[in-house]
Amino acid sequence: MKLNIDPVRCVRCGLCQSVCIFNNISLDPEVHETETECFECGHCVSICPTGAINLKIYEDLNYDTRNKYKTDKLDVTYDEYIDVLNRHRSIRYFTKEDVTPQTYEKLFKCLDNTPTASNMQDLDIVVIKSDLYEFTKHIYDIIKTKSSDFLTIRNLAKYIENPDENQNTLLYTGRDIILLFSKNPQDTTIACGRIEITAQLMGLGGFYNGFIVMADEIDHEKLMEYFPEIDPSKHLSCAYIIGHPKIKFKRPLPPRKVNITYK
Ligand SMILES: Cc1cc2nc3c(=O)[nH]c(=O)nc-3n(C[C@H](O)[C@H](O)[C@H](O)COP(=O)(O)O)c2cc1C
Ligand code: SF4
Numbered sequence: 647m648k649l650n651i652d653p654v655r656c657v658r659c660g661l662c663q664s665v666c667i668f669n670n671i672s673l674d675p676e677v678h679e680t681e682t683e684c685f686e687c688g689h690c691v692s693i694c695p696t697g698a699i700n701l702k703i704y705e706d707l708n709y710d711t712r713n714k715y716k717t718d719k720l721d722v723t724y725d726e727y728i729d730v731l732n733r734h735r736s737i738r739y740f741t742k743e744d745v746t747p748q749t750y751e752k753l754f755k756c757l758d759n760t761p762t763a764s765n766m767q768d769l770d771i772v773v774i775k776s777d778l779y780e781f782t783k784h785i786y787d788i789i790k791t792k793s794s795d796f797l798t799i800r801n802l803a804k805y806i807e808n809p810d811e812n813q814n815t816l817l818y819t820g821r822d823i824i825l826l827f828s829k830n831p832q833d834t835t836i837a838c839g840r841i842e843i844t845a846q847l848m849g850l851g852g853f854y855n856g857f858i859v860m861a862d863e864i865d866h867e868k869l870m871e872y873f874p875e876i877d878p879s880k881h882l883s884c885a886y887i888i889g890h891p892k893i894k895f896k897r898p899l900p901p902r903k904v905n906i907t908y909k
């Protein structure tokens with residue numbers, strides 16, 4: 647049994663029952679769990695008008711199930727949101743300002759409600775703030791097999807031989823690296839998109855890094871030697887370099903063509 651249900655608060659509206667895809671809730675003779683299956687999606691908690699349902703996993707969180715969204719309607723309009731999205735540009739020039747723990751705490755609020763496959767919340771995040779040379783070398787040692795294909799990797803070889811932080815083509819002058827691990831790469835991609843947009847709204851910036859992710863594809867085992875704390879069955883499937891932008895873009899490019907087919 648996954649739920650705590652307060653029959654006193656229940657007004658028998660049936661909304662919890664109607665929203666449960668596993669038919670885990672019955673109103674007969676009074677609201678109760680049917681022991682079919684529950685993947686703790688929390689939709690019954692979210693929809694109940696009186697806060698009569700809570701998930702047992704939230705018991706210790708002191709979470710008031712009567713809390714509602716701040717407003718019925720979103721504060722952000724469609725036009726404002728599209729404007730935010732169109733302001734995306736990869737940032738590769740950064741100031742030396744540190745990204746503080748307080749800033750990260752605020753940034754990672756964007757993951758409080760990030761969707762994950764089967765609601766497993768099977769997501770591990772590592773922020774690399776120190777030993778950037780060591781980490782870069784670890785990645786380089788794995789991806790150097792692809793040197794002939796990529797100028798970025800060939801240029802990285804020069805940095806490895808002669809470390810000058812302005813010449814690190816893995817980070818450019820990014821302060822930190824945010825790495826996302828999961829068994830399901832979609833989970834990390836979605837979370838990373840949230841991080842990027844939230845970072846932008848907070849005045850931070852950065853860029854997604856495909857070369858770091860390439861290391862996982864080339865030699866997952868060797869990559870994971872750097873992360874003994876992470877379950878090795880998880881894969882690194884998103885990397886985001888972050889910092890305080892040194893530059894400010896003024897305009898978007900014309901809309902890029904995306905092939906959309908309706909069949
Ligand atoms: C990568 C991924 C795959 C998912 N696949 C399915 C799916 O096949 N069927 C489904 O009903 N929901 C699917 N979901 C939705 C999740 O079950 C849902 O996001 C999670 O239960 C959290 O609920 P919420 O999205 O309402 O916050 C998927 C979500 C993600 C991120
Ligand atoms: S948490 Fe989701 S699956 Fe479980 S009873 Fe509620 S709606 Fe159904």
Ligand code: SF4
Pocket residue numbers: 651655656657658659660661662663673677693694695696697698699
């Ligand atoms: S949604 Fe809440 S009030 Fe409505 S039937 Fe379910 S428990 Fe009762």
